Amino acid sequence: MRDVAVVSFAASGVARETESNEIELIVPVLAEAMAQSGLQKSEIDFVCSGSLDYLFGGPFAFVAGVDAVGAVPPIRESHVEMDAAWALYEAWTYIQTGEIDTALIYGFSKSSIGDVQEILTLQTDPYNTLPLWPSATDMAALQARAYLEANDLDARVLAEIAARSQRNAMGNACAVRSGDVTIEQLLAAPKVADPLRESDVFVTSDGAAAIVLAADDVARRVCRRPAWIRGIEHRIEAHNLGLRDLTRSESTATAGAAAGALSGKVDIAELHAQFSHEILVLSDALGLDPIATSINPSGGPLAGNCLMAAGLSRIGEVAMRIFAGTADRGIAHATSGPCLQQNMVAVLEGEAHG
Amino acid sequence: MGKELAAVIGVGQTAHRSSRKDVSMAGLVREAALEALVDANMTWKDIDAVVIGKAPDMFEGIAMPELYLADALGAVGKPMMRVHTAGSVGGSTAIVATKLVTSGVHKRVLTVSYEKQSESNATWGLSVPMPFSAPLVAGAGGFFAPLIRSYMHRSGAPRHIGHLVAVKDRLAALRNPKAHLHIPDIDLKMVEESFMLWDPIRYLDTCPSSDGAMALVIGAEDVADRSDSPKAWIHAMAMRSEPTMFAKRDQVNPLAGRACAKELYGQAGITDPRKDFDCAEVYVPFSWFEPMWLENLGFCAEGEGWKLTEAGATAPSGDIPWNPSGGVLSSNPIGASGMVRFGEVAQQVRGRAGDFQVELKTGRALGHAYGGGSQFFSMWVVGNRKPGA
Numbered sequence: 032m033r034d035v036a037v038v039s040f041a042a043s044g045v046a047r048e049t050e051s052n053e054i055e056l057i058v059p060v061l062a063e064a065m066a067q068s069g070l071q072k073s074e075i076d077f078v079c080s081g082s083l084d085y086l087f088g089g090p091f092a093f094v095a096g097v098d099a100v101g102a103v104p105p106i107r108e109s110h111v112e113m114d115a116a117w118a119l120y121e122a123w124t125y126i127q128t129g130e131i132d133t134a135l136i137y138g139f140s141k142s143s144i145g146d147v148q149e150i151l152t153l154q155t156d157p158y159n160t161l162p163l164w165p166s167a168t169d170m171a172a173l174q175a176r177a178y179l180e181a182n183d184l185d186a187r188v189l190a191e192i193a194a195r196s197q198r199n200a201m202g203n204a205c206a207v208r209s210g211d212v213t214i215e216q217l218l219a220a221p222k223v224a225d226p227l228r229e230s231d232v233f234v235t236s237d238g239a240a241a242i243v244l245a246a247d248d249v250a251r252r253v254c255r256r257p258a259w260i261r262g263i264e265h266r267i268e269a270h271n272l273g274l275r276d277l278t279r280s281e282s283t284a285t286a287g288a289a290a291g292a293l294s295g296k297v298d299i300a301e302l303h304a305q306f307s308h309e310i311l312v313l314s315d316a317l318g319l320d321p322i323a324t325s326i327n328p329s330g331g332p333l334a335g336n337c338l339m340a341a342g343l344s345r346i347g348e349v350a351m352r353i354f355a356g357t358a359d360r361g362i363a364h365a366t367s368g369p370c371l372q373q374n375m376v377a378v379l380e381g382e383a384h385g
Numbered sequence: 386m387g388k389e390l391a392a393v394i395g396v397g398q399t400a401h402r403s404s405r406k407d408v409s410m411a412g413l414v415r416e417a418a419l420e421a422l423v424d425a426n427m428t429w430k431d432i433d434a435v436v437i438g439k440a441p442d443m444f445e446g447i448a449m450p451e452l453y454l455a456d457a458l459g460a461v462g463k464p465m466m467r468v469h470t471a472g473s474v475g476g477s478t479a480i481v482a483t484k485l486v487t488s489g490v491h492k493r494v495l496t497v498s499y500e501k502q503s504e505s506n507a508t509w510g511l512s513v514p515m516p517f518s519a520p521l522v523a524g525a526g527g528f529f530a531p532l533i534r535s536y537m538h539r540s541g542a543p544r545h546i547g548h549l550v551a552v553k554d555r556l557a558a559l560r561n562p563k564a565h566l567h568i569p570d571i572d573l574k575m576v577e578e579s580f581m582l583w584d585p586i587r588y589l590d591t592c593p594s595s596d597g598a599m600a601l602v603i604g605a606e607d608v609a610d611r612s613d614s615p616k617a618w619i620h621a622m623a624m625r626s627e628p629t630m631f632a633k634r635d636q637v638n639p640l641a642g643r644a645c646a647k648e649l650y651g652q653a654g655i656t657d658p659r660k661d662f663d664c665a666e667v668y669v670p671f672s673w674f675e676p677m678w679l680e681n682l683g684f685c686a687e688g689e690g691w692k693l694t695e696a697g698a699t700a701p702s703g704d705i706p707w708n709p710s711g712g713v714l715s716s717n718p719i720g721a722s723g724m725v726r727f728g729e730v731a732q733q734v735r736g737r738a739g740d741f742q743v744e745l746k747t748g749r750a751l752g753h754a755y756g757g758g759s760q761f762f763s764m765w766v767v768g769n770r771k772p773g774a
Contacts (some may be wrong), residue, residue, distance in 0.1 A: 032489070034686075047564070078626075083441050083442075083448065083449065084441050084443060084448075084469075085442060085443070085448045087516050088513065088515070089443075089513040090440075090441035090443055090444075090513065091441060091471055091757065092756060093469070093470075094628075094629060094760075097626050097627070097629075097760070098628050098629070099629050101628075102626050102627050102628050102629065103627060103631050104623070104627075104640065104644070105625040105626060105627040105640055105641035105644045105645075106626055106627075107623075107624055107625065107626075108470075108624065108625070108626035108761075109468065109470060109477055109480075109481065109624060110468070110469055110470050111466060111467055111468055111469065112442065112449055112451075112467050112468070112469040113449065113451075113466065113467050117466055117467075119468070121481055121484075123467065124484050124485055124488040124490050125484055125488070127388070127488035127489060127490060128387035128388055128484055128487045128488045129387065129388050130387060150448060151448070153446070153447060154447070154448045154449050154452050154453070155411070155440075155452075155453065156453045157445075157447050157453070158409055161447075173759070257454065265464050265465075266462060266463060266464060267451075267452075267455045267460050267461065267464070268455070268461055268462070269455065269456050269461050269700035270452055270453045270454075270455055270456055271456070274456075275441040281462075282462070285462065287551075288699075367449070367452065368432060368449070368452040369452070372452055373452065373454070373465065385481055
């Protein structure tokens with residue numbers, strides 16, 4: 032495999048963007064990611080994005096992205112109707128063919144214009160599950176309860192995670208929910224879907240995230256300390272919740288092992304955990320030690336979940352800390368589907384200084 | 386092309402119909418996938434990864450349907466991806482799947498694309514009212530008709546050219562049992578007398594709305610070498626995108642299409658597409674797009690495409706058959722239509738095209754798809770011998 036690295040990362044996030052449309056949300060983020068990389072538009076060999084038509088409210092949300100990139104003259108470009116972490120995976124495989132050296136990846140959404148819970152329900156089996164109209168939070172609550180009961184825990188552990196997320200997010204400009212809250216304050220709030228409280232459920236943000244990938248010498252030339260992708264793997268599970276053991280994330284464990292997640296120290300892990308309990312399920316699957324590893328130092332999706340970009344941002348958040356030298360090796364995780372149906376694990380590493 | 390060679394070693398396709406009420410969406414994709422696996426002498430467990438593609442989710446009302454379809458496509462425990470690049474998606478999906486092999490990441494990839502148009506209404510799905518823009522409810526035909534009129538004006542093509550394509554592709558479809566439209570008594574008069582939809586597009590100048598799915602099994606060189614199944618070696622792949630609108634954009638003969646073909650032909654060593662290919666399956670959803678794409682793809686000089694069509698060069702009996710399967714004009718499961726083009730040329734070079742098999746001389750063929758406002762392109766070249774052999 033070729034050595035491929037993340038060489039720049041930019042992201043935005045606000046609770047509700049009222050001034051800008053999708054194109055205007057993307058443009059500044061792309062500009063920042065490109066400026067960080069120092070590459071010119073003509074030096075980008077491939078562009079790949081992730082978005083969701085239903086969040087956009089019409090067909091072809093990705094066409095907004097083609098406008099934002101300014102694809103004149105025409106570009107090599109593709110799109111996944113998935114979180115942009117999978118767009119990064121597509122670009123990574125393209126670079127692995129040896130035909131190209133660089134790629135620009137982005138994801139975006141302006142979810143404040145729609146009903147996100149209702150849209151996520153449209154992901155479910157249209158014949159057997161959709162007619163029950165379960166929301167994403169309803170389904171997550173089933174998983175949370177299964178996990179707590181299997182591990183003899185109560186909702187206090189969820190509040191601890193939620194409080195830590197909000198504290199961590201105080202330093203994150205893209206976060207839309209942050210603050211120094213106590214566990215007791217959070218536990219005093221009513222449950223929205225037993226055992227989950229509002230603080231255990233992701234908050235959406237409007238925005239975008241972008242990453243530039245580069246191979247070998249190009250990465251070394253444009254980035255002082257590239258975040259090398261040492262492994263990147265993803266797996267999907269059965270859709271029907273009744274066919275899965277919800278107390279475990281088997282696909283995360285398999286993808287993590289295949290990516291080599293555990294074959295070295297883990298300074299930082301950014302997990303695409305959209306509900307408090309998912310931090311526990313994912314940490315189990317990846318064998319993370321919460322003392323040795325800083326988990327979601329950005330606050331994660333509980334502090335701001337820009338749908339279709341949040342998974343890509345997890346990769347970016349790890350890369351950013353490797354660029355800065357505050358971490359040497361980290362794990363990024365992205366997810367899709369109800370109750371962690373599909374999961375990606377990427378292992379990023381910086382070379383020793385010197 | 387890439388680190389590893391790749392070949393199509395299995396092809397599966399559903400029958401295309403206006404309403405496949407006999408199957409669910411999962412049943413539809415599974416039907417195509419199973420046929421491709423059987424063709425490749427494989428079972429579900431042989432597959433390393435699954436790549437699925439389709440056009441806008443609003444065509445069926447399911448967001449990110451790959452999640453629900455994971456079980457039906459045997460993807461559980463495996464990597465799965467979902468591609469969406471508008472009408473070109475069937476082609477793009479095959480390309481994304483092939484790159485998983487040419488990169489050396491996987492050995493055997495199943496790729497599937499589908500549309501079940503009967504679940505909804507594509508024209509309405511394309512015409513959702515958006516803020517600050519007038520809802521035209523014009524659908525694709527309303528968008529493309531002005532481009533066709535512009536082509537007629539620029540080239541001086543007579544009005545019957547489109548009708549000739551409409552007749553040619555429907556006659557070809559009579560040899561393809563999986564085609565949606567079978568109109569045995571089709572002739573020029575019937576097309577000319579069909580009602581006007583969007584001037585100059587008459588009813589029989591348009592594609593149908595179909596339910597259907599297409600599946601391919603892509604294998605790495607060593608897998609293909611060991612396989613008893615005939616191979617379509619993938620010689621070249623290219624994709625290009627441009628914005629819907631920009632100053633001086635040529636919407637009739639788009640730069641993105643020309644640039645895509647140029648990169649493709651460069652990879653495959655194609656210098657004269659009319660001679661170097663035995664046939665082409667090209668995305669022609671409205672009849673007039675045959676002469677327009679003949680020019681865009683360099684089969685003739687600009688302004689000359691309609692003359693090739695008129696002379697019968699693109700008929701099954703012509704020197705460069707276009708859409709011998711009947712094409713998009715005879716079956717249009719939108720998200721799958723691009724992959725149907727890619728798969729039909731694979732079948733041609735594998736010698737598996739049945740009653741619409743063309744004569745193999747160069748052993749190479751062109752698959753093409755486009756989408757959006759003539760702005761997204763994906764293409765590939767397949768051959769019955771390894772590239773360079």
